[in-house]
Amino acid sequence: MHEISEIEMTNSEIDHILESEYHDIESSENSDPNIAATTEHPLSKRFRDEIRQQHAHLNIWQRPSLFVICTIISLYSLSEMLFITPMITLSLNKICESLPQDTGINESTLCDMSHVQTITSFITCVKMVLSNLISLVVAGKIGPLSDRIGRSKIFVYMGSVTLIGNAMSAFSVSSYVDTHIYFIIFAGSITSFTGGTFALIANINSYITDVIEPSDRTVSMGTVGSIMHAMAGLAPLLSSFIIKVNNGNDMVSIYCSFLSISLFILICTFFVRESRHPEAMEMSxxxxxxxxxxxxxxxxxxxxxxxxxxxxxxxxxxxxxxxxLDIFSPLKELWLPPTRQGSLIPRYNVLLLVTLDSIIIFATVAHMPALILFTTYEYNWKSIEIGYFISFSGISNAIILGIFSWCGTRWLQKKHTKLNYSVDRIDIKIFQFGFICIFIATIAFLINPSNYKSLLLYVVIKCVGGCMDPSLQSSITKYYGTNTGQLFGALALLHIIGMLISPAIMLGIYGITVSYKPETFMYLPLIACIIGFVLTYFLRVVYIEEPLFEETQINEGALSLTKIDSQVEPLI
Known part of the structure; x- marks a missing residue:
């Protein structure tokens, strides 16, 4: 690979370069730190400043800010994790009740856990496919809808549907009804009418882009992610404690979950102020x-x-x-047209970033349902042990992501130029570092999968690699204007499509190989990391001082290149 160096260019030279889809520029590995960071488009800045002035008289817990979004998301995440942990054991017990049982030495009834695992894998697989199909339809509408009616109303809707869905799901595995597999699947799919976790994250990221400057969005998204992981870590510990105190009654933790999501709904309804500017909503x-x-x-x-x-x-x-098919209309946001000179560099970068984003989801999230089932089979973990494991994962993610978001990003900014309108060297270094970490983590687990310590080591190293997710989300927003709801809605659609297929494949592999080599499904994330790492070398950096596209043109879908004073740098 050629060593890369930077070249100062005039506008005419830039136009000539941008007219070509491929070009050779040799430049150094390090960007010039003396190049000033780019400034934000006036329209986005005006919207944010006016929103701040409008809510300046409110208390800190009401003004649209990072503090507010972290607070409400803490409640939502707490509710979800208090619910998920006991539901695993309740579901296994409910399925066991429906199978022929033997009487053990101590007169207790037993059932074939291998058979229970197979049925549970089937239920999880079907429920995931159904939920993702529903989420696919809803998420395509949620993103653009949040641009038109605001972020806070979407949060209220999501909280309400989650409360109803979780109540039905808990009822399906309770002692009040007989075991009906398809009723369990149906009840567990109701919450997908929120658009799923990816739609929630999309709305969170849209809220952040409304109130946070571009230069601080990576850190802010990392902070929110850290908070979510912290709640995901602390909630199972709290759930395990609640279950222990109540003599193993899993339903008490579920009742606490209902209380938390109810508080989320009330706060979003009566206290949270809208972060999106009224004029922006009218335009949308x-x-x-x-x-x-x-x-x-x-x-x-x-x-x-x-x-x-x-x-x-x-x-x-x-x-x-x-x-x-209009549910897929947000995907058009990802297909940027050629610039005035005919260059496809912006479109090329966005599509490549979106591909990397999908690979990250595949390598870090898609295998989790199969991995949880693996722990119940290989290590014989129950609700309490699973709770401890999820807590360990969440807390590790929170600490590592929080530290890297603030310290690692700042350190890289001292060595490379931070750009607001193009993927930069900081982003690329983070992507490459992340894929290496996840690859090493997976190898560490596969060396000795029968020992739970290998799983814990895998979690810690993978958490280090998880730092690339907020950086990647922030990188994609650099190419867009104020309608970030549509952008993140498009990303949510792609995530859901991926999650519609990937976990089902891994659960299928797990179900087939569970009796002789249950860790086989983990080889897929390993391959994904290799592909993702290689693709990072095809990203291109464009040093500019103005947006690539006019904001109004982005919103209308008729994009054209503004006059720029820039440098274009290929990475291969």
């Missing part, structure tokens, strides 16, 4: 109405020129199909 609403009217108008024209009844029916069916 006008753009949405214009698009809908255009679709209806085109349909009416086609119907008017239809000569036969059959042709009218075909046009009607075509229109309905288009309306259904």
């Amino acid at each position: 609403e006008a753009s949405h109405k214009k698009r809908q009217e255009s679709m209806v108008s085109l349909h009416s024209i086609r119907l008017s020129v239809s000569n036969t009844f059959i042709h009218k029916i075909k046009q009607y069916i075509h229109f309905r199909i288009i309306k259904i």
Whole structure:
């Protein structure tokens, strides 16, 4: 690989370079630290400043800020983890009740745990596919909807649906009903009408982009992620303690979960103020109405020129199909058009970043359902042990992510230029470091999977690699304007599509190999890390002092390149 060096260029030289899809520039590994950080587009800055002035008289727990989002997300995460931990044991026990049982030496009833694992794997797999299909439909609407009606209303909706769904799911495994596998699947899928975890994270990131400057978004997203992981770590400990104090009654932890999510709903309803500027919401609403009217108008024209009844029916069916496929409309946000000079560098970078984002999800999240089942089989863990493991994972993530977000990013900023409108060297170094860590973590686990200490080592090293997730989300936003709800909605759609397939594959592999080599599914994340690491070398850095695209043009979907004074740097 050639050593990279930076070259100062005039606008005409830049235009010539940007007209070519491929170009050779030799530059040094380090960027010039004397290059000033780029500034934010005036429209986004005005929206944020006006929102701050509008809420300046409010108390700190009401003003849109990082503090507020961390507080409410803490309650949501606490509720989810207090619910998930006992539900694992309750589900296993409920399935065991439905199977033929033997009487053990101490007169206790026993069932074939291998059979229970197979059924549980099936339930989890089907429920995940169904939930992701529902989330796929909802998440495609949630992102653009949050741009039109605001972030706080979406939080209230998500909290309400979560409360209803978790209540139904708890009822399906309670002693009040018989064991019905498909009822358990149905009840467990209700919460997916929120759009799922990825839609929640998308709304959180949209909230952050509303109130936080671009230069601080990576750290802010890392802080929120750290808070979520901390709650994910502390909640299972609290759940285990509650279950122990109540003589092993798992339902008490679930009741506490209901209390936490109820507080989340009340706070979001009566205390949290909207972070999105009213003018921005009006712009999004006008753009949405214009698009809908255009679709209806085109349909009416086609119907008017239809000569036969059959042709009218075909046009009607075509229109309905288009309306259904409209759930994928946010994905168009990821397909940036060529610049005025014909360059595809922005589109190239965004698509590559999105690919890396999907690989990260595959390597760090998709295998978790199979891994939890692995612990119940290989280590014979129950609710309490699973709670401790999730706590260890969450706390490790919180500490490591929190430290790296503040210290690691600041350290890298001293050595490389921080850019607001292009992926930069800081981002790329973090991506490469993250993939290396996850690769090493997976290898460490596969060396001795029968020892739970290998799993704990895997978690710690993987947490170090998890630092690249907030940096990647922040990198993608550099290419967009104020309608971040649509952007993060598009990312949520891709995540859900990935989660629709990946966990099902891993659970399927686990179900097939559980009797002789249950850790086989972990080889897939290993391969994903290698692919992701290689792809980071194809990202291109563009040093600019102005946005690549006009903000109004981004919102309208007609993008054009502004005049820039920049440097373009290939990494290969």
